[in-house]
Amino acid sequence: MMSTPNTSTSISSRTVSLLILLIMVIGSAQAQKLFRLEKDSVPMLRGFQVSFDLFGAGMLMLSDYGQYEGAFRLNLHDQWFPIVEIGYGKADHHGDQATGISYKTSAPYFRAGVDFNLLKLKHQSNRLYGGFRYAFTSYKVDLWRENYEDPVWKWDTGFGMSGEQCSQHWLEAVFGIDAKVFGPLHLGWSVRYKRRLFHNDGNIGKTWYVPGYGIWGDTRLGGTFNLIVDI
Amino acid sequence: MRSSLFRASGVGLFIILLLAVFAGCSTIDCPVQNLVYTKYYLKKGDLTPDTLNGDTLTIFTVRRDGTDSIVLNQGTEIASYNLPISYTSPEDVFYYVMEIDSVIYVDTVWIKKDNFPHFESVDCNAAYFHKITDIRYTTHLIDSIVINNPNVNYDVNTEHFHIYFK
Numbered sequence: 356m357m358s359t360p361n362t363s364t365s366i367s368s369r370t371v372s373l374l375i376l377l378i379m380v381i382g383s384a385q386a387q388k389l390f391r392l393e394k395d396s397v398p399m400l401r402g403f404q405v406s407f408d409l410f411g412a413g414m415l416m417l418s419d420y421g422q423y424e425g426a427f428r429l430n431l432h433d434q435w436f437p438i439v440e441i442g443y444g445k446a447d448h449h450g451d452q453a454t455g456i457s458y459k460t461s462a463p464y465f466r467a468g469v470d471f472n473l474l475k476l477k478h479q480s481n482r483l484y485g486g487f488r489y490a491f492t493s494y495k496v497d498l499w500r501e502n503y504e505d506p507v508w509k510w511d512t513g514f515g516m517s518g519e520q521c522s523q524h525w526l527e528a529v530f531g532i533d534a535k536v537f538g539p540l541h542l543g544w545s546v547r548y549k550r551r552l553f554h555n556d557g558n559i560g561k562t563w564y565v566p567g568y569g570i571w572g573d574t575r576l577g578g579t580f581n582l583i584v585d586i
Numbered sequence: 587m588r589s590s591l592f593r594a595s596g597v598g599l600f601i602i603l604l605l606a607v608f609a610g611c612s613t614i615d616c617p618v619q620n621l622v623y624t625k626y627y628l629k630k631g632d633l634t635p636d637t638l639n640g641d642t643l644t645i646f647t648v649r650r651d652g653t654d655s656i657v658l659n660q661g662t663e664i665a666s667y668n669l670p671i672s673y674t675s676p677e678d679v680f681y682y683v684m685e686i687d688s689v690i691y692v693d694t695v696w697i698k699k700d701n702f703p704h705f706e707s708v709d710c711n712a713a714y715f716h717k718i719t720d721i722r723y724t725t726h727l728i729d730s731i732v733i734n735n736p737n738v739n740y741d742v743n744t745e746h747f748h749i750y751f752k
Contacts, residue, residue, distance in 0.1 A: 451708045458708050498705055500712045505673045507657065509650045512673040514703055514712040560704040560715075572615045572707065 397478055401430035403586040406543070410580040411442065420446035420564045424579070428470070433477040436470040440488065444566025455500045456514075462494030464567030470529065480535035484545070488527040492566045495520055498559060519557035523565050526550050533583060541583035549575050616710035617740055624697075624718075624738055624746045626731075627666045631750065637665045638751070644683045645669065666745075671738055673714045674701050684727050691727040698722075704739070715739040718746065727752055 408424040415421025424442030431437070445461040470486030499515030531545030549568060556562045565571055628636040638661065645658035645667075657680070658667050672678050682693040698720040704713045718736040729750040738746060 448708050454708060454711050456705070456708045456712055498703075503673070503712060505675075507647065507649070507655055507670045508672050508675065510672070510675070512714075514673075514714075516703055516705075558702065561706050563705075563707050 395478075397432060399432050401433055404428040404430065404436075404541070404583050405586060406581040406583040408442070408579040408581055410578060411444075413580075415445060419448045420444075420570070422464075422567060424567075426581070433479075433482075434472050436472070436484070436486070438466075438468055438470060438486070438488075440466040440490075442567055444492070444494075444564070444568075446564035446566075448564070450501075455502070457497075457499050458563050459497040460494050460564060460566065462492055462566040464490060464492035466490040466527065466567065468527070468529070470531070480541075482533040484529065484531045484533065486529040486531075488529060488547075490525050490527060490567055491523070492568070493520070493522040494566050496557065496559060496562060516557075516559050519559050521555055521557045521559075521562050521565075523554040523562075523568060524552040525568055526552060527577075531579075533581075539585035541581075541585065543581040543583055545579045545581065547577040547579075549577055616706055619740050619742055620711060620713065621742075622671060622713055622715065622738060622740065623668045624671050625666060625668055625742075625744060626747045626749050627734075627745050628664070629748045629750055633748075635665050636751070637663060639663070641684055641686060643667075646681050646683070647679060648681075671697075671699070671716055676701075682728065686727070693724045693726050693728045695721065695723040695728070695731065699738075713740075721747070725752075 404427075406426045406428065408422070408426075411422040411424050413421070415423065422442045422444035424440060426438055426440040428436050428438040441463065442465075443461070443463050446458060447461075448456075448458045450457055466488040467490075468486055468488035470484040473483045473485050474481070496519045497515075497517050498519070499513075499517075501513070502511060503514040504511050527547045527549050529545050529547050531543055533541050533543035535541050551568075551571075554562075562571055569577055628638065630636045641662070643658060643661045643664065644656060645661075646654045646656045649655050657669055661667055669680065676698065678697045678699070680695045680697070682695060684691050697718060699716045699718050702715045702717070704715045706713075716738040718733050718738065721731050721733055723731055729752045731750070732748045734745045734748050736746070737744065
């Protein structure tokens with residue numbers, strides 16, 4: 356028997372397509388206006404910024420995972436900011452109170468991307484950013500649980516894996532601010548929405564803490580609190 | 587300039603509060619079905635489902651300390667049953683006991699397997715998944731056992747073995 360398309364679904368999908376097309380046309384005109392390089396006497400290369408994430412370091416000190424992370428950002432006309440972030444993520448979760456599982460990993464990671472200054476008046480000390488990152492890490496996981504008894508046969512079986520090779524690629528959408536404190540010193544926040552692209556969890560099933568990404572499956576949001584120095 | 591700084595900081599504070607709210611809502615994402623066991627389905631010669639009519643089946647295994655552990659207790663009118671699978675032993679042994687016309691029949695079943703530790707999260711219990719590699723059995727009351735699907739994991743819908751009684 357031939358199936359007939361559902362009329363209401365067909366109409367609504369056409370409406371949605373038209374709306375998306377309209378938004379794209381208007382959006383593209385607005386985007387061109389927004390992202391157009393300002394024509395003024397300010398030079399293209401405006402300097403560099405180096406920054407250090409205090410939030411990740413604080414997490415590492417106060418909890419059993421976190422990261423040290425620094426960034427190098429190029430200032431192009433106070434509008435575009437190509438950026439490279441390099442960090443070292445660590446997790447040492449020892450003997451979970453509920454499950455008894457221990458999880459240990461530590462590895463470097465990097466992110467590369469670009470930020471755009473969203474403020475109308477771009478040539479000032481404070482900035483509002485929107486941007487994206489591509490990120491990658493390759494890491495090894497040690498995982499174990501002591502005293503793991505088989506419930507039927509009563510053998511103490513043990514549970515663990517050592518040096519399981521894992522990797523992950525992901526994207527981040529970034530929104531942040533950068534405010535001048537004094538001299539070359541700035542402080543800034545960033546909020547990130549993360550989406551995993553590809554991953555290799557080795558033979559362990561799933562991974563828990565991914566260096567630079569955080570806890571997989573916990574939340575897709577992340578953030579940094581940056582100490583920034585203009586160069 | 588100063589008002590711009592305050593405005594930017596205000597936006598930042600709002601974002602951080604938002605982040606704190608979202609980050610506070612962390613979830614423990616463990617599978618609801620987190621038991622690992624094998625499923626046996628009784629079959630007739632023509633592959634249609636079979637049932638133990640009037641017969642009582644008991645299955646036990648032997649623990650580490652040599653004592654018996656009953657894993658199926660006096661099953662009657664059953665068309666399928668579940669049996670546990672050991673975490674790390676290379677081979678599990680089960681003893682099938684059935685009394686027919688006051689005569690007790692006992693069959694032994696040996697199941698060979700590979701074992702793989704499986705991890706979901708530090709919040710979820712550790713588990714072992716398995717791959718059945720071979721099965722042997724005596725044939726006093728069992729006609730044959732066929733491995734239908736060798737992968738033993740959290741999937742409760744898998745028919746691992748088809749068993750044919752005489």
